[in-house]
Amino acid sequence: MDSGAPQRAWLLMAAGDDRGHGGNAGYDDQVDAYYSWDSNVPNHRNITVGDPIALWDKERLLGVSVIEEIETTQGRKALHRCPKCRTTRIRERRRMVPRYRCMKCRHEFAAPLLDEVDVVLYRARYDAAWASLEGVLSGDEVRSLSANSGDFNAMRPLDWARFSDVLAARGGGRAVDRVSGRALGVDWRPLPGLRVEPPQGFRHSLVRVRRGQRQFREHLLNSQGSVCAFTGGAPERVLEAGHLYSYAELGTHFEHGGLMVRRDIHRLFDDGMLAVEPSKLRIDVAPDLAAYPQYGRLHGSVLAIRLRHQQIDWLGKHWDEHRGSSPGVGVGTGRQ
Structure with missing residues (x-):
């Protein structure tokens, strides 16, 4: 596997009612947010x-993400x-x-x-990076990308390098970059206060974080406050430190290279569904997203904060990538 790819990835089956195995009653899954299993399932202790991860339902790929927390x-x-x-190797027949x-x-038997x-x-849980x-x-096609041919387990190793190449060829490269950016360039470190051991269980306390991500977030919070740059004031717990460039490609936290934004x-910004026109500093909403009123009303509005010129430069590069050539970066009212 390429040294620039994650060392381990998983293909998870979320078959719902269309399960060939009738030995249990299934699991409580919400495919865009969390996946459940138990200690009877092969590989149950290996996923971390x-x-x-990539989720599928036996018929098609559903989406990709990276594990953020395991309860x-x-x-x-x-x-x-x-x-x-x-x-328990029994099959339920419908007809x-x-x-x-x-x-x-x-x-x-009956x-x-x-x-x-x-x-x-x-x-x-993996909703933070979920891409449908x-x-x-x-x-x-999904089956063919398992790391081990003939693997029929619900949780099976995935050949992430081949999987990424195939997805990129089908237009899914941006989603793979987002997942890889969260999985690579990270440290294993215990985060204080995350280990809890209530009577009924515990939450894994080792969390993979980007090097310097905590400091980057603190810096943005101190300079921007508890405000989403696009929508205005919001509780800190729903705000993320968003890079204005691909961290997966550059691997560096630039001092004025980010904004605090809602998850x-x-x-949506990472995927180019939201962008900022750099000469007027007006929000641009992609047509497909504008169909949703909560986002459509943002189109043409100004950001909720004042920007530094470095941030405007990064927004210009983002605009060039997702909207074509910039109309020219001028002096915006938010420049400092």
């Missing part, structure tokens, strides 16, 4: 904070077993009777045995 709790799980050999068939002993076992329950890519790759605004 900072790993890039772990103790719990009980209902297992459905074959009445004859007691394996045949008996309804169930054992994939191990081939026994057919109802499985119900068994409850103690398990460790996991939930990984629904249908960009077919199910067969949704951050993602």
